[in-house]
Amino acid sequence: MELKQYPRGRMLEGARYIEIINENIERGRIRFALFDFDGTLSLIREGWQGVMIPMMVDILMALNTGETREEIHAIVQEFVTRLTGKQTIYQMMELAEQVRKRGGTPKDPLEYKWDYLHLLWERIEDRVKGLKEGRYTAEQMSVPGALDMVAALKERGVTMYVASGTDQPYVLDEAACLGLPPYFEDRIYGALDNYESFSKAILIKQIIKDNHLHGSEFVGFGDGYVEIENTKEVGGIAVGVATDEARREGIDEWKRNRLIDAGADIIIPDFREYRRVIGYLFAEE
Numbered sequence: 001m002e003l004k005q006y007p008r009g010r011m012l013e014g015a016r017y018i019e020i021i022n023e024n025i026e027r028g029r030i031r032f033a034l035f036d037f038d039g040t041l042s043l044i045r046e047g048w049q050g051v052m053i054p055m056m057v058d059i060l061m062a063l064n065t066g067e068t069r070e071e072i073h074a075i076v077q078e079f080v081t082r083l084t085g086k087q088t089i090y091q092m093m094e095l096a097e098q099v100r101k102r103g104g105t106p107k108d109p110l111e112y113k114w115d116y117l118h119l120l121w122e123r124i125e126d127r128v129k130g131l132k133e134g135r136y137t138a139e140q141m142s143v144p145g146a147l148d149m150v151a152a153l154k155e156r157g158v159t160m161y162v163a164s165g166t167d168q169p170y171v172l173d174e175a176a177c178l179g180l181p182p183y184f185e186d187r188i189y190g191a192l193d194n195y196e197s198f199s200k201a202i203l204i205k206q207i208i209k210d211n212h213l214h215g216s217e218f219v220g221f222g223d224g225y226v227e228i229e230n231t232k233e234v235g236g237i238a239v240g241v242a243t244d245e246a247r248r249e250g251i252d253e254w255k256r257n258r259l260i261d262a263g264a265d266i267i268i269p270d271f272r273e274y275r276r277v278i279g280y281l282f283a284e285e
Contacts, residue, residue, distance in 0.1 A: 004257060004261060005257055006256075006257050006260045006261075009021040009267070010023065012276060012280060012285075014276075015273055015276050016272070016273060017251065017268065017269050017273070018266065018267075018268055018273060018276055018277060018280065019256075019266065019267040019268070020265075020266055020280075021260055021264055021265055021266060021267060022264075022265040022266075025216065025237050025265050026215075026216035027216070027237075027280065027281055027282065027283035028281075028282050028283030028284075029214070029216045029217050030158060030216070030217060030218070030219050030237070030281055030282065031157075031158060031159065031211070031213065031217045031218070032158065032159050032160075032161070032207055032211060032213060032217060032218050032219075033153055033158050033159070033160045033161070033218070033219045033220070033221065034160070034161045034162075034163055034200075034203070034204060034207065034218070034219075034220045034221070034227065034231070035150070035160065035161070035162050035163075035220075035221045035222070036085065036162075036163065036164065036200075036220075036221065036222035036223060036224055036227045036241075037162050037163070037164035037166060037171055037174075037175070037190070038164060038165075038166055039143070039223040039224070039241070039243055039245055040143060040146075040221055040222050040223045040224075040241045040243070041142060041143055041146045041150075041162070041175075041178070041180065042141065042142055042143070042146075042174055042175070042178060043141050043142060043143060043243075043245055043248065044124055044127050044128060044131075044141050044174050044177070044178075045120070045124055045166070045174075046245040046246060047123060047245075047246070048120055048123075049080060049081075050123075051116065051119050051120045051123055052080055052091065052116055052120075053073065053076050053077055053080055055115065055116055055119055056076045056080070056095050056098075057069060057072050057073050057076050059095065059099065059112075060072045060075075060076065060095075060098055060099065060102065063099065063102045063103065063104045065102050065103075075098065076095075076098075079091065079094045079098075081258075082225075084165075084224045084225065084226070085165055085200070085222065085224030085225055085226030085227055086165050086199070086200075086226055087165045087191035087192075087195050087198070087199070088113055088116070088117075088165055088166065088167070088191060089109055089110065089113055089191065089193075089195045090195070092109035092110070092112040092113045092116070093109045095109070095112055096108075096109050096112065110193065117167075117170075127141055128173070128174065128177060131177040131178070132177060138177070138178045138179045141177070141178060142178050143241065143243050143245075143248075143270050143271060144248055144249075144270040144271060144272050145270055145271030145272040145273070145274045146270070146271050147178070147179065147180075148271065148274050149271040149274040149277070149278075150180065150183040150184075151183065152274055152275070152278055153183075153278065154183050156278070156282070159187070159211075160183060160184050160187065161184065161187040161188075161189065161203065161207065162175060162180070162184050162187065162188040162189060163189050163190075163200045163203050163204075163227065164189065164190045164191070165190075165191055165200075165224075165226070166190050166191060167190050167191050167192075167193075168189065168190035168191060168192060169190070170190065171188060171189070171190035172188055172190070175188050189203055200226055200227050200230050201226075201230045201233070204218075204220070204230050204231065204233075204234055204236075205234065208234050214235070215234055215235020215236050215237075216235070216236070216237060218231070218234065218235075218236035218237070219231070219236060219237040219238075219239060219281060220236055220237070220238050220239070221239045221241055222238075222239075222240065222241060222259075223240070223241045223242065223243055223255055223259070225258055225259070225261070225262040226262075228240055228259055228262035228263055228264050229262045229263060231263075232262075232263035237265050237266075237281065238262075238263055238264045238265050238266075239264065239265065239266045239267075239268060239277070239281075240255075240256070240259030240260065240262070240264030240266065240267045240268070241259075241268055241269075241270065241271075242255040242256040242259055242267055242268070242269055243255070243269060243270050244269070248270075249269075250269055251267075251269045252269075266280070
């Protein structure tokens with residue numbers, strides 16, 4: 001999938017990698033923060049695309065349209081990536097539409113979703129159980145520095161939310177495995193089967209309205225297009241977390257460019273430099 005390549009922004013002096021894309025944000029006023037979950041805080045579901053995309057390719061290939069596997073893969077990769085950050089059901093709705101376009105009779109998108117979740121569980125079951133049994137630590141299954149970041153923000157009195165495109169029961173369970181509830185309390189949200197009743201945009205607008213916030217009092221952290229775009233729509237500060245999930249180290253260049261395209265003001269690879277990130281956001285450097 002082609003994506004515009006962006007030149008480097010200004011690197012924060014003395015930092016390993018904190019890239020300032022937009023110098024014009026109003027810093028020092030943050031009161032509320034929203035975090036995406038998968039890929040931003042949690043790595044429990046690292047590799048989910050490698051489960052979803054092949055499943056969808058197999059479904060479309062079975063229709064025998066004459067398209068090559070490579071052609072189908074490119075189509076699926078495009079819409080899966082484009083819809084990342086929205087509830088999983090939207091990707092399944094697009095799959096159903098692709099089946100219909102090829103003359104097939106699709107399943108209900110919810111059925112596709114449960115098929116995918118069954119396959120994904122095979123990949124992540126050991127991670128979840130390992131966390132619960134103490135074989136893995138929360139640090140091993142989270143984006144580096146994420147737990148330190150949320151602890152430091154809480155210490156500063158910032159009210160924090162989690163908003164995920166993953167189904168709510170799974171988000172709550174996996175967030176508990178990572179020890180996140182003390183920082184977010186009851187403000188952890190995920191997708192619902194009644195998908196129109198929840199979205200990141202709805203939640204963000206509700207936070208702004210309920211707390212009478214001006215844009216720069218709100219910051220959104222995420223590795224996907226949706227939460228960055230939604231944050232900028234309300235005038236907030238958007239921090240793109242361009243994590244290389246498999247290596248847990250360095251920048252994923254494709255993510256970086258996509259996040260900048262969505263409107264990210266700052267790009268970081270993870271939260272290892274959380275003190276510097278917070279210092280910048282609070283106008284202390």
